[in-house]
Amino acid sequence: MVYQSTDAPRDVILETGDGALALDVTDDKQLSALQGVASRRDTMTLAYAADNKTVPDELHTLSTPSGKDFKLILADGTVVWLNERSRLQYPARFGNGERKVSLRGEAYFQVSRKAGGIPFVVETDRMQVRVLGTEFNLSDHSGTRSHLTLVKGSVEVCGTGGGDYVRVKPGEDVSLNDDGSFDIHRVDTDIYVYWKEGYFFFDDTPLSEIMQQIGRWYNVDVVFDNPQAMLLRLHYFCKRSDGIESALNQLNLMQKVRARFENGVVHID
Numbered sequence: 425m426v427y428q429s430t431d432a433p434r435d436v437i438l439e440t441g442d443g444a445l446a447l448d449v450t451d452d453k454q455l456s457a458l459q460g461v462a463s464r465r466d467t468m469t470l471a472y473a474a475d476n477k478t479v480p481d482e483l484h485t486l487s488t489p490s491g492k493d494f495k496l497i498l499a500d501g502t503v504v505w506l507n508e509r510s511r512l513q514y515p516a517r518f519g520n521g522e523r524k525v526s527l528r529g530e531a532y533f534q535v536s537r538k539a540g541g542i543p544f545v546v547e548t549d550r551m552q553v554r555v556l557g558t559e560f561n562l563s564d565h566s567g568t569r570s571h572l573t574l575v576k577g578s579v580e581v582c583g584t585g586g587g588d589y590v591r592v593k594p595g596e597d598v599s600l601n602d603d604g605s606f607d608i609h610r611v612d613t614d615i616y617v618y619w620k621e622g623y624f625f626f627d628d629t630p631l632s633e634i635m636q637q638i639g640r641w642y643n644v645d646v647v648f649d650n651p652q653a654m655l656l657r658l659h660y661f662c663k664r665s666d667g668i669e670s671a672l673n674q675l676n677l678m679q680k681v682r683a684r685f686e687n688g689v690v691h692i693d
Contacts, residue, residue, distance in 0.1 A: 426632050426654065427639025427646040429490075429688070432509070436494050438470070439485040440516070448492065461516055471497035472516065479517040487511045488529075490643035491664075493619070498525075501536035502544065505620045508641050509565070530563040532620050535577075547584070550600055554589065555579045561616045568636070571599035573616040581606070624662045624671065631656040631681065635692065642668045645689040653681045653692050 435446035440458075448467055461479050462472045470486070473479060479499070488494050488510050496504045499517045506512055510529025523538065524545040535544045537557030546553040548564035551572070558577025564570040572581055574596055580589035583604045590606050592598050597611040618625035624641075626634050632654035639646040641664055648654050662674045672683040672690065682693040 425645060425647050427636045427644075429639070429643045429645050432489055432643075433487070434489045434491075436468070436489065436492055437487045439487075441480060441482045447486075447494070465495075465497075468492070469495040469497070472499040474499060474501065476517060481519075482516055483513055484516050485511060485513045491641055500538060500544075503534040505532040507531060507563075507619055527562060527564060529565055530561070530619075532559070532561045532617055534559045550584055551581055552584055553579055553581045560592075561613075563616075565640075568633075569599045569601075571597055573597045573611060573613055575613045575617065619664070622664055624660060624664055626658065626660040628657050628659065630654065631658055631692070634658065634660055635690070638668075638671055639690065642671070644668060644685070646692070647689055648692045650681070650693050656680055 436448045438445045438447050447470060460473060460476065462470050465471050486494065486496055486506060488506050488508055490508050493508055494506045496506060496512065498504065498514055500523055504512060507530040510531060512525060512527050512531060514525040522543055522545055524547065526547045528548065533546065535555050535558050541556060544555050546562060548570060550564060550570045553562060553572060555577065558579055559575040560579055561573045572579065572592065574592045574594050576594055579592050581592060581598055582589045583600060585604050587604055590598060592608065595610055595613060596608050597616065598606050598608045600606060615625055615627050624637065635646045658678065658680065660675065662671050668685055672685055675681065675683045684691050
């Protein structure tokens, strides 16, 4: 089994000092507790007030479930697209020092440049990324390799276990090895950020990795009845909102494997 479904919440959850809110189902009256702190642009976008000194000095946490991503505009103007099954912890407002957030899962960052060159730092369980103003995608899901893809600007990355920072250039993807070293490759950055536009997009990718992401998005078990099929490398493109059946039909059109969905489980023959 390359992916096992979970009983995790199915709503986008915002945790603040006053409790938790389901942002994608909560009406505007229930959001009154955020007045002056943040406002909802639409059901899947939340924007924070621009470094308002009256905003409580506290950490907020936003979590997404399977099948949903969310757009967040932080108090410094940084825009974050949080992919499914991900979690971002961040200050409700930033002071004059280092801007720091913590990520579990995957997110695309469009970091605003701060006067005075104040850096923006993203921490995960395994990596730390330091930037000034740039755009990049960072993925750090449990059970997969951590990697960062730089679209614009410049970033430095190091492992949380220590060591020197590694400078990354636009068009490069850097992945973390088990020994704390990094592999850096030139890549087509579109492959790593199409999820932000609502698509699965893979190029020359092992089928096991493709199915792991499909299983995570739809929150379904994925079983390879033919283990050899896990090694197949495919080009795959599909709209995520079309549903699990459409995703599997697209896979079957390639005539490389047979994918079926039975009793809540995806089988690959």
